[in-house]
Amino acid sequence: MANTRRDSVTGALMMVPASIVILLLVVVPMVIIARDSFAISDPLGGNLGGFTLDNYAKLLDPVYGKTIGYSLGMAVLNAIVCTIVGYVVAYYIATRPARRQPVLLLLVIIPFLTDFLVRTFSWITLLGSGGPIIGIAKALGIPATSLVPSQTAVVLSLLYAFLPVAVFPIYASMRAIDPSLREAAADLGAGWWQTHARVFVPLSASGLASSVMLTFVPTLGVFVIPVLLGGGKDPLVGNLIVTLFTEFRNEPLGAALSMVVLVLMLASVALAGLVTRLVSRGARRSARSERSA
Amino acid sequence: MDRVVAWFSRLIFVFLYLPIVALVVYSLNASEVSYRWEGVSLRWYVELFADRLLLETLRTSLIVGLVSALLATALGFLSSTALVRFRVKGRGVFLGAILIPLIVPEIVLGVSLLTVFSTAGIPTGFVTLILGHTVITLPLATLVQMGAMSSLDPSLPEAAADLGAGAWTTFRRVTFPLLRPAVLAAFLLSFATSFGNIVISTFTSGVGTTTLPLRIYSQLKSGLTPELNALGTLLVLLTLAIILVVGVGQLRRILAGGPASQ
């Protein structure tokens, strides 16, 4: 791709609006949070300024490590489940006739026009002991008790909440794949798995990476689902931070915990990005050479 | 194998609509509690239309959702074009920064945004709500569109350029049509995210700008009322109706486009 001087000026100009928003409304708030994480906390709430490392020292308590570890595990699980399901659904939509694709895409998003809590309560009633699922199981003679609260309910509910952010980026990048590639692969006698392994997965790698990021990262901030569907006995980091900011009135400690989460997450995203870039670069090369063959 | 994919996907659609179907049923339940059936009634629909405050929050949510999704999609389109097509430097830093709103628990971002707005003297209200929602939807809109742009075969615009098309014509006739599905996907995702947000809204809303999810969340303490089931039902049915009656042709044109390959 020619990268002329004019291109780079245009490119730089196009970055300006988003950069301003990010600078003022993301970077500046983060600087405030970083600053607060070193502040002395006021027992009445808010902070007294000053400088202390106490907040970070407090985080060395193993209870925080335990919650972070559990949350990371849930985040990985959620990213895997959502991305696999999202990939299948995105592939299904992308291979329908072009005129039906927009409708299917909208069908994925329409349930999200109903409020999250209203939907969650609908689930609770469906899965509860008085609900139809348990009713059917009992009628069939299967001994069943309420599925809420349970870890299964949490995982299902996370899948429900995050499915669109998995489907959409994967679909978007699959749609942009030249359809002739798929035909070419079929012509060359590549089987289903092979076509996916050599064409679809590599070429939608950036969509898959987006999906992983969008489902992995925000899991740490989830705080309603663990309480309503998981019984609230195993809090995620998100619950803990909400507690620190509200009930505990300890913004500095909450800020410190947020900084730790932020650094952990940015590091894992950077690592994941590096891996995807290497994989997709290799795949793109092989796909291109296959096509020219 | 494609058949397995098709069946699995249909199953997922059932999964997506199961609680919605339940919602429709509950909305017609005369009982005040969803776990007991007391016969069919339109009682909750009547109460919904009498609930002025609830309908006002719906209006607020729609405005904030539309404006912030438009902003996020446009900003995301510009920056992903710059990063992917023009290979502007600093991609790593930009991506890192844009991901922060996804990583930082919303309450943290919300509290610090409130500090920023109050320091800048901007009173909380529509402006702060829209800005707050733009910040959290921007990463979605950008990542979706970047994904599509990276998958775009770079030889297509090159071929167009070789055929003598100018940069603008190439963009308008070749690149953009290929990206339209991604732009729509980004917009829808942003809108849905904004429309459902609770925490950022808590800290950026002001007098008279309570959003629908905020109102519902605050009701948890006293119990959600069944009129919310009626509202959810109406929103879903209305959207389905709009798509079926007006939208399909239009949507088809937006999405089905694309260059010679289609």
Add this chain to the structure above:
Amino acid sequence: MKSKALAAVGVTVAAALALTGCSAAGGSSSGDSTKLHIYAWSGEIPDSVIKGFEKETGITVTVDNFDSNETMISKLAAGNSGYDIVEPSQYAVPLMVERDLLAKVDKSKLDGFDNLAEKFVDPSFDPDNGYSIPWAWGTTGILYNEACTGAPVTGWKDLWNEKYKGKIYMLDNMLSAYIGGMQVEGLSATSTKKADIEKGTQALLDQKPLLAGYNSDNYADLVATGDACIAEAYSGTSSAKAVAANPDVHYILPEEGGTLWTDSFSIVKGTANESAAYKWLNYTLQPEVAALLTDDASLASTNQAALELVKDQTQVTNPAIYAPADSLDNAEFIVDPGKALAYYQDGWTRVRAS
């Protein structure tokens, strides 16, 4: 097609901006007293009260809801919130006074203050009602399903009963959970002694394996459906709804002691609509208005004169709404533990992560 789509987008944005502009302009003209902005708990101000006030005074009311005292405090602390009246819980009042967020109530401008029940006059959390006029009150007790427990429940110890393992819920709130944890050990729920709090923490740690979970949201539904046998609960709307929906469900104040909560109206410091704010306080002090809180929201009113005006008198004798007077003899308001908060926090963090 493209121009049509563009036009549609343009119209949407223009309409949205116009609406935004309108509201922004509306919000800034706050000097007059024809408007009143209230920030309150959801479901604690019935529509009938707002409509009646608007009709009587000609003042337009907007009500926004918060989900926790802390959210409300941080919005107010950021300054320039635009609210005139807020509805803090009892423990939040001294915190807000300390942070200079509330205006002193001028008693000479009040009419009907003597309608308040004795408990709420000069309360421990706000001497001489300097900054708060109590509006709604309730208790923290136990909601249980007798079909599931098989026997009447009398106290906190039943929340530690192995028999109900996996069917017990505690409130997902530190100070509320400690009410049970402290009182089951025979300690004061508002103790600030480190050793006491340590005992309470141990009780909560011992209890955790028995719990189905911590829940402050839909515990009443769970008890009513039988998904839960017994739960720590607040009296008021949702408990009353569960009791009404299922004759097996009962709400009791535990024999080990009782605790009270109350949500009050306070005037925000620096309000632009002070006269409207006083009109609101006076309007809600009227017994016939206060009675609507019980009629329309199933909440207990702090207004003694209102009790006999409640239309459905069974509400006044329903313990899930009004706790019986004799069970309140030893009841105390849950107040902020001040410096001891740190002990509670350390304990609660350990309980939650265990």
